Amino acid sequence: MKLRNTLCLALIGTLFSFKQPAIKNYQKLEDGVLVRLEKPANGQPKIVKVRVVGDNIIQVSATPVEKFSEEASLMVLEDKTKKTDWQYQEKGKTLVLNTKALRVEVGAENGAVTFFDKSGKVLLQENNAGKQAFAPVTFGTTQSYQLKKAFNVDKDEAFYGLGQHQAGLMNYRGWQVDLTQYNSVAVVPFLVSSKNYGILWDNNSITKFGDVRPYQQLSKLKLYGKDQKAGGLTATYAFDKKTGKAPIVRQESEISYEFLEDQNKYPTGYSLEGGLMTWEGFIESDATGDHRFEMPSSGYVKVWIDNKLLLDRWREAWNPGMSVFKAPLQKGKKHSFKMEWNPDGNVSYLALRFLTPQPAQDLNTVAFSSEAGDKMDYYFVHGKNMDEVVSGYRELTGKAQVMPKWAMGFWQSRERYKTQQELLEVVKEFRKRQIPLDNIVQDWSYWKEDQWGSQEFDGTRFPDPKGMINEVHANNAKIMISTWPKFYEGIDAYKKFDQKGLLYKTSINEQIRDWIGKGYVSTFYDAFNPEGRKMFWDLISEKLYKMGIDAWWQDASEPDILSNSSIAHRKALMNPTYLGPADKYFNAYVLQHNKGIYEGQRGTNPNDRVFILTRSAFGGLQRYGAATWSGDIASTFEEMGRQIPAGLNFSLSGLPYWTTDIGGFFVENKYDRGTMTPEVQEEWRELNTRWYQYGTFTPLYRAHGQFPFREVYNIAPENHKAYQAIVYYNKLRYRLMPYIYSLTGQVYHKNGTIMRPLVMDFGTDKNVLNIGDQFMFGPSLLVNPVYEAKATSRKLYLPANTGWYSLYDGSYQKGGQQITAAAPYERMPLFVKEGSILPFGPELQYTTEKPAETITLYVYGGKDASFELYEDENTNYNYEQGKFATIPITYNEASKTLTVGKRQGEFNGMLLKRTFNVVFVQPGKAKALAFDAKPDATIAYSGSASSVKLK
Incomplete structure (x- = not known):
């Protein structure tokens, strides 16, 4: 009997091992998994799909309906014929996908996705708790959804990318970034983390990133006039002194003159031309901590809180720009406030909004929030460094050409x-x-x-x-x-487009005139x-x-x-x-x-x-x-x-x-x-x-x-x-053309990046995470712009774990230190990274005036160095068919040997022979940049590898 029971249990166990998976609400796909949430809460997705795009790229899609929209992405040009090896397993109520570079876990109950590197370290985790992902919205007769996705992130993580924004921020951590196309704002919804991953948010609508809570009007604070009267700030609208008119004084709780439509909000009879406006009094919050302020403005603006000047800028009256600043406020305390605005025109723009400190539970979350979309789509891209992250972005969205x-x-x-x-x-x-x-x-x-x-x-x-x-x-x-x-309405080209129904007609119907001459209607x-x-x-x-x-x-x-x-x-x-x-x-x-x-x-x-x-x-x-x-x-x-x-x-x-x-x-x-x-x-x-x-x-x-x-x-x-000075730098740019055009070649052939934030090359040095006023130009040159009037020096940071040479005189300094560098009127501080090879060409009047038959190689010793010289036919697309040439150049520090390697590739008109004049710079043996200096070695090059010892 005991034996029979044992056999029965064994048989049941065998049968059990062949039953359907314990998780029933998912489907394994050829390139990933699809999860159907059994009981999605209101606003949550019904279906989540996780696709393996590549070893280091994962697509996450979600929809609140029974079927995904089949509309093609405008951004992504993914080659879906490409196959990637990946493995799949169930782990309790979690689905696990493994590639060579990533482990991705998907919650079978809630569809939440977590990304790990191969060592098991969490890179990024969706935060789905209590967050409404989809909110129905209607545009005319079109149904769509507002979208939101939050992520848990590390407390010391920094965030970059997202296009071009001009509020002066390098690291977006703790701020809101408004992704709305505007004159001087360029939107690219690709985020890069200091942890070497990126998120491509595949959505075409207006989007916000970071702390995506709506900014609030000042009226949400307790406001007091300069006489301590509650209810608003004391607003003084002073007229141009030439008019002799007394100022208009009133109490105001909002400052909102941001758009054309707001220009009728000024006091009756007030003229901006020559005027000066001030808002004074006290502000009081019901929260303690850093309050962040957002100000689109034109004209001259100054803002003080607690008598500290937080903003002082000018922007042309017809084109406002965005500023952000923060101030620590204490709950229940009155903080003095003053803002002064000279509009500097008869039409000008100004608004001021704020955000209270983030709630404690949200301090380590960031989010994307978009106005419209039929589905939620994002791509997670991981790399060993930021160059690989950028490369992943271009793998998804297309190569950048050689200009x-x-x-x-x-x-x-x-x-x-x-x-x-x-x-x-x-x-x-x-x-x-x-x-x-x-x-x-x-x-x-x-x-x-x-x-x-x-x-x-x-x-x-x-x-x-x-x-x-x-x-x-x-x-x-x-x-x-x-x-x-x-x-312009009525011209021949307008008529041709109009006949085909190819014009936006609202501005025509509204007869909106531009600023040219008498003003013309256009679209x-x-x-x-x-x-x-x-x-x-x-x-x-x-x-x-x-x-x-x-x-x-x-x-x-x-x-x-x-x-x-x-x-x-x-x-x-x-x-x-x-x-x-x-x-x-x-x-x-x-x-x-x-x-x-x-x-x-x-x-x-x-x-x-x-x-x-x-x-x-x-x-x-x-x-x-x-x-x-x-x-x-x-x-x-x-x-x-x-x-x-x-x-x-x-x-x-x-x-x-x-x-x-x-x-x-x-x-x-x-x-x-x-x-x-x-x-x-x-x-x-x-x-x-x-x-x-x-x-x-x-x-x-x-x-x-x-x-x-x-x-x-x-x-x-x-x-x-x-x-x-201007002519000096112009000529230096042209001397550097072998270096610069090689970087341009790398953009296409290696998905390279020319202008490089320090975090790209020195990300392990935590001192560089917030540095936004220094950068690398290519792999070798540390650029330190001077942007203060009458400055003759500037403070800068030399990144750690390498040494640095002055480009001008060749003097050497160790990295990992803050220095005050000389910056006379005629020169900007420029440094060369230890272990660099800089190729300089002949003096030119235009880029193709003459071939670089003689190249001066400045070799900066102290570490091994390498550079790949790139050349092609300059103006056509033959490089796409392999018509280009590269020359690898390496320096070995241990043997003090420079090798100009064998040329690879060929193209029409290629220079077959050239001379390399080598100038060797070492710690303690400075050499100034001089193109007529006697070289330390000379290589007559005809395409075969050649080496020289340097002293």
């Missing part, structure tokens, strides 16, 4: 050249003065006043545009031209419509490309149909799109617009590298031959300082080509009204000098802005140190 070599040289631009003669004279003057130049830019309004969108030159000012373009080319320069997706075309994209390319191809235009400047690509209109009105102005409501696709316009130009040009002339400069960005933009500039920024030292973290976070977003208007775009009255005083003129020259120094080491090097004219010879005379 044409000329684009890596200097570009000269103005707010616009008003005539053909003006433009040509600038090119001639550069050549006459022997100042390197590769590209001249024709900005807007080259058309007749009432013909915006025609893409036709005004014949009275540009009598022979084809001849002008030919003459630019004859002077060995390229020409870029500005085109907008904008059309934009629908770039989401493939027929619209084709028609736009056909238009600029016929009118401009056939004449020889080399590159495209795509302005207002947010799209900026009506500047400073409320967000709700901006969405109404682009409704409906070809794909659906603008609410769902608002951030993606720039991607589709530039897609049409890229595909159009490559279809028209497959052998000509596309180059686009656009004022906005979005996930995947890099695949369309596009770069981004930082918009219509102000000409101040403070604004220059904000450019640095803006550009670095843009680079970490996976888009490698970025630039800023050297000198800033719009200037204060003291610079452009009448004659500058001598003191102000010197201030202007210093500002431009410092900005040129910084701009030399951004991926794209270009000067642009309104009057005063931005050509170096219009900034200062030849004998002035401003002129001399």
Whole structure:
């Protein structure tokens, strides 16, 4: 009997081992798992899908309905034919997916996902507790959902990327980042963590990241006037002194003049022109801790809390910028408050909002929150370092091309050249003065006043545009031209687009006039419509490309149909799109617009590298031959300082080509009204000098802005140190072209990043997590811009675990220390990382003037070093078919041996022989940068490996 019972139990056990899985609500897929939540709470998903995209990339999707939307992603171009090995197992009520690089756990009951590295360390964990993921919303007749997803993160984790934001933040931890396209805000919903992972939030609508609680109006605080009266701050509206009018004084609980629609909120009879407004009194919170404030503003603004100046900035009246600051407030305590605003125009913008301290339970969470979507989609990307994370982003969204070599040289631009003669004279003057130049830019309004969108030159000012373009080319320069997706009502191009139903018509129906002349009614075309994209390319191809235009400047690509209109009105102005409501696709316009130009040009002339400069960005933009500039920024030292973290976070977003208007775009009255005083003129020259120094080491090097004219010879005379410093850095940029163009090659071939936040290369050094005003330019150069007026030194940090050489004199210092570096007017502190090889080429007037037959290799010893020299045919796409060459160069510290390795690859016109002059710099044996210095060794190179010993 006992034996029979034992056998029965064994049989039952065997049968049990073959029964259906204990978890019944999931389905194993070829590339992942799909979980159906049995009893989802209100607002929670019904289905969660986790896909293995690659060893280090996982897609998580969720939907509140029974079936996933099949709408294709605009950002992601994933190759779904690619197969990745992965394993699957059940672990209690958890589904476990393993790849070579990751372990992913999915809760079978709630669909919550946790990501681990292979050692078992948690990288990121969804926080689904009590969080409504899907909230139904209706746009017209279209049903959709507001989306939210929170994550648990480490207490010391830092966050970067998300495009270009100009509030001065490097690390977004603890802040809210508003992902809304705007002039000077470029949205890329790709987040990068200091723990070497990224999240691509695949959503096209307006989104917030971080602490996504809504900002509150000041009225949510207890407010007191300066007389201690409760109910509001004392608001004083002082008139221009010339009027002799007494100020208007009233008590106010909100400051909200943010949009055009708010301009009627000022006191009756009040004129902004020449006015000055102050808000004074006390603020009291019901919470203790850091309160964060958000302020979109234009004009001159100062804010004090507890008599501490927290903000002091100027921004042009017609284009407000965002500022953030924080102040510690104590519950129940009155804190003194004062804000002073000089609008600096007859229309200006200002608002102030706040967030209370995050609740304790949310301090280690971050979230994404989007206005619209039919499903929730994000991609988790992991890497051993941030370069691998960026590479994963490009694997998902497309490679960035090798830009044409000329684009890596200097570009000269103005707010616009008003005539053909003006433009040509600038090119001639550069050549006459022997100042390197590769590209001249024709900005807007080259058309007749009432013909915006025609893409036709005004014949009275540009009598022979084809001849002008030919003459630019004859002077060995390229020409870029500005085109907008904008059309004046009634012009021929407008009629053609309108007949096809390819225009947004709200602004036409509302008869909104722009600021040109008497004011003209206009609208934009629908770039989401493939027929619209084709028609736009056909238009600029016929009118401009056939004449020889080399590159495209795509302005207002947010799209900026009506500047400073409320967000709700901006969405109404682009409704409906070809794909659906603008609410769902608002951030993606720039991607589709530039897609049409890229595909159009490559279809028209497959052998000509596309180059686009656009004022906005979005996930995947890099695949369309596009770069981004930082918009219509102000000409101040403070604004220059904000450019640095803006550009670095843009680079970490996976888009490698970025630039800023050297000198800033719009200037204060003291610079452009009448004659500058001598003191102000010197201030202007210093500002431009410092900005040129910084701009030399951004991926794209270009000067642009309104009057005063931005050509170096219009900034200062030849004998002035401003002129001399600007020309010095211009020529240094061209000397570095073998280095810079090699970095450009790495962007495509190795998914490289040119302008590198310190956290990319020194992430184990916790001192660099918040540094946003220093960066690496390529692997070797530490760039330290000077952005304070009259500074002759600046404090900076030399990252740890390596040594650093001054580029200028070769002196050596150990890393891991804060120093005060000399920064005389003429020079910005530049350091070279120990164990670097810097190739310098010949002096050039333009990038392709002559081949680099002689390259000076500066070898910085102390550690092993390597660099790969890259060359191709400069302006075509043959490199995509393997027509390029690389030369590996290595230095071995132990043997003091430099090896120029065997050349790999070939291309038409390749230089077969060249000379390498080697200059060896070591700790204790400084050598100044001098291109005519006697080399320590010389290598005659013909493609085979060659080595020399260095002493």
